[in-house]
Amino acid sequence: MINTKFTPQTWPEHPEQVTQEGKNKYVGIWIFICSDIVLFASLFATYISLRNKGPAGMEFTSQELFELPLAFVMTMFLLTSSLTSVYAMYQLKKYNFKGVQLWTGATILLGLGFLCLEIYEFYHYVHLGFGYTQSAFSSAFFTLVGTHGLHVIIGLVWMTCLIVRNASRGLNLYNAPKYFVASIYWHFIDVVWVFIFTVVYLMGVLG
Amino acid sequence: MSHDTEIQGRSQAQYEYDRRKSAQQLRKQVINFAIMIFLTFIAFATVVADFAPTFIKPIILLLAGIQVVLQLYSFMHMDDKHAPYIGVISTFVWVGAVIAFTFFLAFNTIVWW
């Protein structure tokens, strides 16, 4: 499997599906995502019930705290990184290894941009006094958005490891499914972010 | 090669057909991406425009829902009838969504009352 030499023409149309291991990984990442859906649902539910709840006389509210322009820019970064991931998978189908590496790299860079903006945002809130232990609202906010951020970090490390690991190996039927499941995971991260910007930032500003 | 790997060689015609199909699918996904940007923009715009919250809340939730379904079915290939076991996978995802919805309902009603 590792040593077979392919050309774009002999490379299978669905490289991630032709081996048993590839099929298993494909189904496996989806099943894992189902558990992650419920994990985030629990965190969302907790956040919704603790929004704006704090000690008597707390001066932080979601209406005043959250800044929409920043959230919008972060969304654009993450959404675009999802698109670059789609492009990477297109190159995977075409057996264009350099293309896969390049577009995955682009995904990582955009993801890093998102992460930097988020770290800046957190730093800004802590600076204002809205730290993790400030209130139930702050604990819930940082836990929910922070868990998403942790998932982003994991995704970035994962994709970086893929790029580095395979640099000398090229594409083959053993590592093609690895790229594919990482891409599905990354899309899921974006899906969760859609809910975060809607429920946390948009509904937060609405009051 | 182990016996559980199924590789079928392709003719030149099949190869070119596959390439065209792939390119078409990519174009569809880029269009879907543009729609997602548009939906995001609308959601932000309605909030910034300061309409009444009771109207906007369901609208932005609906927009989020549409965008998520678009992501699932387009970017994540949940619409691909040939993907292995996609029927089973879709069932699991929708069941997960239903359960997630129950949490949302419960925490909105029976935590503070």
Place this chain on the structure above:
Amino acid sequence: MSSVAVTKKKGVGAVIWDYLTTVDHKKLAVLYLFSGLLFFAIAGFEALLMRIQLMYPNSDFISAGTFNELLTMHGTTMLFLAATPLLFAFMNMIVPLQIGARDVAFPFLNSLGFWLFFLGATFLHLSFFLGGAPDAGWTSYASLSLYSPGHGIDFYVLGLQISGAGTLISAINFIVTIITMRAPGMTFMRMPLFTWTTLISSTLILFAFPPLTVGLFLMLVDRMFGANFFDHTMGGNTIIWEHLFWIFGHPEVYILVLPAFGLFSEIIPVFARKRLFGYSSMVFATILIGFLGFMVWAHHMFTVGLGATANAIFAVATMAIAVPTGMKVFNWILTIWGGSIKVTVPMIYALGFIPSFVAGGVTGVMNATAPLDYQIHDSYFVVAHFHYVIVGGIVTAIFASFHFYWPIFFNRTLSEKLGYWTFWIFFIGFHLTFFVQHFLGLMGMPRRVFTYMEGQGWDLFNFISSIGAIMMAVGVLLMVVNMLLSIKSKPVNCRDYWGDGRSLEWAIQTPIPFYNFKQLPLIRGFDAYWIEKQEGNTEGMTYAEPLGDIHMPNNSILPLVMAIGLFIAAFGALYHPDGVSWSIPVMVIGLGITVLAMIIRSVKDDLGYHVHVDEILAIEKELYGKGGNN
């Protein structure tokens, strides 16, 4: 890594290394079996101590604080660290055989799941020696556990977090295996019932453990890092813990009972010598129980004050679960009806299970009536109810399956005679212990109390209950003796030990070779092996492929290393709030070990190894003599 030398005598060290690095589902099943038994014995001992304390009023055999630790650890250990691993033992051993696969979808993760469970369990039990076990009940409600002094609750949170991760990983593994690795011809509706219940139970684990993960994490940060989720003075709400815990907790009991149902659905047709009645409705009922299990959690919170509407909704939903469960009971009865019944130890456990579980189920419906629950909540009535369903349902299934599947696990049998002694002593003891507790509850005795005043009319029943507990302990001891004696007994060395096997796991001659089937079997219907037997095929299954090289996974020490890393990191996290200087370095080192092991795993190509045809033939000849296993 070929195994031509299958009978090369291995030294003790080599055997230990083999078990530490194995990814073989059969060996992992054995590891789960013994760990589960160990924790079952520990938790049973905790129960015995509690019952001795409660034998007489105003007893001071055990102090109040210790009693709280015992009751917490008894519940936590029995559910998470005894019942779950014992059921996983059966799932791991039997499910790949039943679907005609050579191993599970992710053998490496299978091993990781086991070691995470084992080290999480060990971490939790170390609390006894390091300042005291958790003492806020297995439910660890946020008000009490937030302020519990000492590290007990922290052990609970961290131990269950690690162990729970292992359980979740194993569940994903089983789901993917059952979806992708069925043998040719095995459609979903031809799968044996135990495989179905494993699939649904694993789906329940998939959806129920994340809320527990979140709840435990919130408890952790509230206790250790000053978060405010449950602190009402800072805007938090203690009900959130109850919701998250019971959203997990209710599906948890279905996670445990569905595989038990599946095991009985395998045992009863074999010993009634009749096909399972109503297969499709059994599958449907299993799925419905699983789904409804997520809609009823607040029936543990009737007295919290959710209001009449919420209580009514959850009461009705809870009662609805009785319907598919009843379907299953009727189907078992109708399977036995008109069959040519052969009473063996597994069958007598099944016959004892049906009335016991139904009794527990009906008291469950009583508890589901919200107004009545206001009277009996937190009383011994609830304790009686859940022990009837857990012991009458799950423990009975596990004991029955020990006898039923021992030939497959170890190529030995458990003694029938000792098995009958065990059954009767345990079964009578079980009813003595818990039947009277219904009345204790109705008479007003609260649960989780370390003693009671005399003269309230509770003395006699408490005494009887404790006698029953001693009988149960004797029964379990007899069973352990039975298991030890089987080591020296004669190997079975045959196919289809019970003679009436219907599904694939009985089609292979024991001892089962490490690759299970030398050729993948062709499935021609439900009860696939039975079909072959009916057609006169005396040598196992018809095969779907010619004999060829077999692809097997490599062993690896990395899962154990990853789990050890998390174990070490947990100590750092535990002592961090005490302000010790070494907490952060220990956390970093522990997490570093885990991450390093993950990186090594990712960087190396691991394609497994091939067993060539001549090696297969040599192994079969070695194991079974000339002619092999066909």
